[in-house]
Amino acid sequence: MTRFGGVALWVAVVIVALCGAGLFLGTAGATPTAPMDVWSDQESDATVATTGSNAALATTGSNAALTTTGSSVTVVTTDSNARLETDTSSSHPLARMVHDEATDPDDGDPAEDGTIETTYFTITYHEEYEGAAESIAAIADDHYVVLHQKFGLELPAERTRIIVGPRADQPCDAIGCVDPLNRVWLSTDQRSVLHHELVHTIQLREHWSPLSHLSPPAPGEGAFIEGTAKYLDASPAALERNARFDADAIELTPYPVSSTEYAERALFVEYVLANHGRSAFDAMYLEGNVDALEAETGESYATLRAEFDGQLESQRERLLEGGAVLPAFTHTPLEPEPGDEITLDARTPAVVEALDRTWYPADDPAAVTFAWDYTGDGEIDATGSTTTFELPDDGNWSPVVTLYATVDGETHTATQRIVLSGQGTLEVIDVSGPETAAAGESLTLTAVIENDDPRPVEDTVSLVIGETVIDSRTVSLEGGERVALELSGPVPETLEAGEYALRVQDGSDHASTLDAGLTVELEAASDRTDSGAGVDEGAGETDDGVDSNELETGDTDGSSVGDAVPGFGTATAMVALAVLVAALLGRVRPRS
Known part of the structure; x- marks a missing residue:
């Protein structure tokens, strides 16, 4: 085997x-x-x-x-x-x-x-x-x-x-x-x-x-997993009806095994939402661990648990009045592109109302107000439960919108990402490199690459001399991100002496190609032999050995990793996988 x-x-x-x-x-x-x-x-x-x-x-x-x-x-x-x-x-x-x-x-x-x-x-x-x-x-x-x-x-x-x-x-x-x-x-x-x-x-x-x-549950794990799911599927009245509001009886770490225990884990989730806002709720739901919750709230899990225990009676009254506010919005179209017109809707969707829930429990629902910040600059761009605007199409805009919902005089905030379809396109905006080179020698050039699009992009950037690609790198950039990339490779020995333009291009379709503004003059092979006068045979053998080693290792730019993309090699990955499996098997132990 x-x-x-x-x-x-x-x-x-x-x-x-x-x-x-x-x-x-x-x-x-x-x-x-x-x-x-x-x-x-x-x-x-x-x-x-x-x-x-x-x-x-x-x-x-x-x-x-x-x-x-x-x-x-x-x-x-x-x-x-x-x-x-x-x-x-x-x-x-x-x-x-x-x-x-x-x-x-x-x-x-x-x-x-x-x-x-x-x-x-x-x-x-x-x-x-x-x-x-x-x-x-x-x-x-x-x-x-x-x-x-x-x-x-x-x-x-x-x-x-x-x-x-x-x-x-x-x-x-x-x-x-x-x-x-x-x-x-x-x-x-x-x-x-x-x-x-x-x-x-x-x-x-x-x-x-x-x-x-395979290991004992982390602190609060039962609430993070089943508590968030139960909170999102049940009405506040159902949670109040099924839970015991007894701090000594409520456990949050084990997974629940009854409707009462499910409701009690959902109580902790509702407490977090009511006292620490939508961002803390998202940390529980989307990251599912204590570290994320502590980072978002600025409090230790022990402190949060103590505060939760102390507010159970007031929480019961809050649930009877509709529970915590969960500000949120939906939008159409579902996955727009930059430049599209999009409509945002903060009203509680019909599928949520069908669960006997509302995002905005209020003494007077008609008095709930909404305000929108499209760009994250802190300025209000629109008001009302729905709003329509055109999505920016440049990398200076992050696809995130903030909603401010004011319920019974208290403002609640929801910052949500808009999922955009497609991906951006890399643009080569600057290059710098040598003016001369010789066939067979290594050539290094620095290119500045930018993603001037709100969508993330992953693409290939290539260094080309004449019509020959001598190096390619995969680049991943978030919207608006810029990076300086070093491209390096050997000049083909098959090229004849003459002048060649250097250029950098992205992707297989070369949507963005930039002439380096440099003309590389290649010397003829005979000129290279003549220019080597004064180098003895032993030195030539030493040079040949170095060149051979460089070509074998791919280390043509002087670095220890050559042109390889950073990451784990196959052998390293296999060893890591074997160690992980062995560790997991070693950690299996009974749970009470």
Whole structure:
């Protein structure tokens, strides 16, 4: 077995153990199993043994991980019995694949009696859950878009899997969960359950990892993961009704196992939002760790916990009055380009109102006011719950908009990123380099590269002499960013003596090409031989050895790394991966 094969096998074993351990993000009110409680894996290549809540895992093969990711989508799309239907009753078009017959799935495998495709989801369902799947398909895209826009996140390019069927067929003891492969499992079409699990899909992409379950939970982890999801899916009245407002009874670190514990972890999230604002809430949700929360609030977790305990009674009254303000906005078009006209809307979206929530609980909702800062300069550019403006198209503008919402005399702030489609273009704005060179010698030139666009860009910059590319580098720049780049390479020995223009160009389409303003004069090969007079044979041999070494190592510019792009080499990456897997396996220990 090759060294790579051995590492891959260990990685596969870890994946099998994770899938077999029931490491899933569940839905509030569903009485899910606690983290590390074990579900029975029905695959023939994996077995799981457990002693109560302290899971001991064992596997007899690495094929189980592959089995759980079976090509169900491919099977669906190539089914000769499938017929395509369309439905435009939703705000997002969807396509439906209906199968004339399909076998019932084993526990933990996707149901495939039918498939519905929406803009962002592929929904497979058990035949008895067709109605639930259709209900989910009608609203899932709208919930998904609001969650991404509200937090300035880019929507995934690939569809997310939703599997609808009996609870007994799910890999978790809950009415909904998200597995480590980021598939959503649902046995109900309840809107709040769908919203909860979609929150988890974002957490799984942004920061959460199933590997976190291989060690004891970090302080407050239960609130960071399940608390934020529960807060976003439940009404303030439901949280007040289900929670115990008893500091001694509330735990925030373990993952919840009852609707009461879910609500209590959501209480901490609501407290953070009410007392430290939207930015602190975002730190909890998008980064999911204590360090981010402490950095945003300027307080230690211990202090935050003590403050939370001391305000429980007043928090109860606040929840009965509608809870904390969560300022946010949506926009159309969904992913605009620079120069497009965009409309911002601070009103609570219909999908949020359908959860019995409002972003702006107020004594007099009609008195809530809104103001907008388009450019981040602190100046108010517009007022009103909606506003329209043209997006700047230069790199001086960061695609971020700030909303100020004043509710009952108190102003709340939300700063959100606008996700722009496409990417910017690099521009070569200045170059400097030598005026003469000789064939076979190294030539070095410095180019100043700029991204004069609000969108980030990654592109290739090349140094060209005549029509020959002698060096290329990959450059990544944020909007408005500028960098000085050194390009270096050997002048081709095949070039004849004469004058050649040096130029720097970007990308394969050479959208930006700048003549260096330099003409390199190459000497003829015979002239180079003549000019070497006075150099003895031994010195020539020494020079040849140095040149050979430089060409072999790629070190043509005098640096120790040559023209290589910074980063880990293959060997280093493999060693790091092996050490990581070994460390993870060494950290597996029971959890009480």
